[in-house]
Amino acid sequence: MSTTEFEDPHLLADFLALETPEGYRAELVAGEIVLSPPQDGGHEAVIGRVLRQVFRADREFDYGGNKGLVVPGGRYVPDGTFTERGAMQGQLPLPAPFGFALDTADLFG
Template sequence: MTAMAHEPLSQEEVLLEGFLALDTPEGFRAELIEGEIVVAPPPDGDHEDYIGLIVEQVHLHSRTRMQFAGTKGLILRSGGSCPKDRVIPDGTFAPRELRLYRGADSWMPCDGVAMVLEVTSTKPKADREVKRRCYARAGIPFYLLVDRDIAQVTVFSEPKEDDYREHCARPFGKPITLPEPFAFELDTADLL
């Protein structure tokens, strides 16, 4: 009996296997974004404070009861020959009735996620451009970007292909509307 020949792994499969085998230091996040492995250091206190303030408002005011996850990685559809993007947003929101986070391991599909949240940190360009493209390609309805460098909050909506067709930006201190299923004005005064 002869041994069956194994198909050689494609470059994308090798990249994904290498990525999944990474052992990053505690607090660091490794992501696979548009075919590149990106490692980010732990966030600072202001970064975490902004996330907490937004999560609190969503839980208090959202028309639809939402669940939040801050460490759950998302497997996103990608473009071209790249492997699927694996991104860890600063936060994801999903309608509670879906119970998306239940039973999922550290990486889950993005189907059902209503909004992703990113707060800029050491690589703001990635949040402003690269991750925005990834989330749009994946069809995530809303992307909430808190840009600390320019003191601005932006809601991106209507994903189509590699970008969002609509966006609304407000400076810190001005309220910004989170559309359905959230349906409330996010107060950004505490971000000043």
């Protein structure tokens, strides 16, 4: 796994070794480790609506619900990532963007 120039190697090692509480997710954002609690049912209902709309319009996408990405500014685990079909096969847990089509965070901020 490659690092980006802004990451402290000690912080990255701590991040990768972190054991998060059940249901929580960890992200490395702008040089800080951020823990996010589990989402509520309303949040999951919105994700379901997005999935239905996308797959109704174009079934040639794959969807990853917890696929982390390394992008400029940090290492994120978005609520959902759509990729070209088959692009997730063989990818590391936190790869650089690959076959990237849509991150659901783009829709809801």
